Amino acid sequence: MEILAEGMGECLGWHDPDEHRLWVRENKPRSMVDKQMSVREAVERFVQDGNLIAVGGFGHVRVSMAIIYEIIRQKRRNLAIAAKTAVHDIDLLIAGGCISKVECAYAFGHELRGLSPAGRRAVESGTVRVVAETSNAGFQWRFLAAAMGIPFIPARTLMGTDTFAKSAAKVARDPWSGNLVCLLPALYPDVAIIHVHRSDRFGNCQVDGSIVEDFELARAARRVLVTTEEIVDNEVIRNEPHRTVIPFLFVDAVCEVPYGAHPACMPYKYFSDEPHIKEWLTLTNTETGTQEYLDRYVFGVKDFEEYLKRVGGVRRMKELKRVEDMQAPIWGEEE
């Protein structure tokens, strides 16, 4: 195949499909075994220094913050991250010193809330390197190729731009139409971190609302760590199997963490905690402030349960449920 144009971005997370098949054969059990464990154990066992990670959900929505905090607490280093509209998760990991490389579709910003001081400072000073650019569909379809077990997938996006020039994609001619197509390499993250509404102890996961790209991500990643709002009986899953987004065989760890996405939003359960995110964005204007935040909410608590108490406990979570239901304003009563 003749390559007509080539992005110069680093190609993270690619494996020869046969190599990956062998890895799967050796490492992914086919039988339903109990995978319940604590967040601490899941991170200890499955997140290694230097891993390429990807986080499920989208932006501030349905991200497993419980695992993010634990990765920082356990001081993992030199992680690479697939920043597929990564917002609060990547920001905290960067501030915690965990990240060295980023493939970027969207990072260093907080959508409507503005740009991220911590993330920008790290990139502009060179402590964190963006090694490739892509787009949201670029990531989506890189995961799809990996989930399908094929080395690349053609798409009609990215071409003609600097986003392509700094990506890991290539352009070739479609042998059928004769048009140019963009070839996106498969992306197998070492670890995917996904928060779901419910799972059984084996890892059969159901998500309410948009799946975003978690269907493909869970099937592309080598290790899948799931946090769930609740662990349900296997019968609950079997009664409504059409709601299962991720069947057990892709999942390596199941951790029950109610409110595990806080301060992000969990559709139908609780809205994002905007005052808390504002506190983060304000404190991270300085290095001292950033350290203050980490000391208070990450290193100053032993686990996510203690963190939840510190951010307002059950009472606060109930308020956020009212915001989610559009029964209470985002910024509290003063607005």
Place this chain on the structure above:
Amino acid sequence: MSESGYSQTELLACSGARVLEDGRSIFVGTGLPMIATMLAQRMQAPNLLLIFEAGAIGSQVKLLPVSVADSRASHRAVAASSMHDVFSFCQNGYIDYGFLGAAAIDAYGNINTTVFGDWARPKVRLPGSGGANDIGSLCWQTILILRQDKKRFVERLPFITTAGYLHGPGAREAAGLPKGCGPYRVITQLGVYGFDEETKRLKLLARHPGVTVEEIQANSEFEILVPAHVPETQPPTPEEQRILREIDPTGLVLRK
């Protein structure tokens, strides 16, 4: 709020909304595109089909979402699907409009939202493409909304994040992008723009109340094509302003 009785943001939102025709489908980005689309759906375009990249299809949004993925964005949707689904049917020609914000554009409607300065060691690092590159590549008509000044309407972008007409007629197709699509309108606080059929360069279509052609040109580094007759837009109406405040009661976008 100016003495005219409306703010610059309200003017931008209303101008964005008025461009949208009923019965079309639209891929909506966060912020101004979102509030403009919601306004259009309550005004002239009740059958506008809203699509959000996280997977919501056919939403009837009540309150302004903070993110395209939160449940406000899928309010009364007909489907809460996936990113693979919506970008795939976008690639298949189902989506008429793509509505995007931008940090800076050039005369061909190319967008930069990635970086100022050197890419490897940036002076200012911006968030990057997100879904913008895909929306700009795959929707039939892209609408851009941004505040205009000489730093945002530039001769040469340091980085093309999202394709407009690239370097002119035929360039998109030559690069491999789907045929027959590209930037359609640019909305700023000074005016509404289209693109010249022949050159694919930015062309003034209308100026906002009280804005002169000189002002419009003075706020752009590149030359804007100006036809002989340039009509003036209507200011935001009290009804539009009321609806905007209903959509965004806490001023997430309107107070910016």
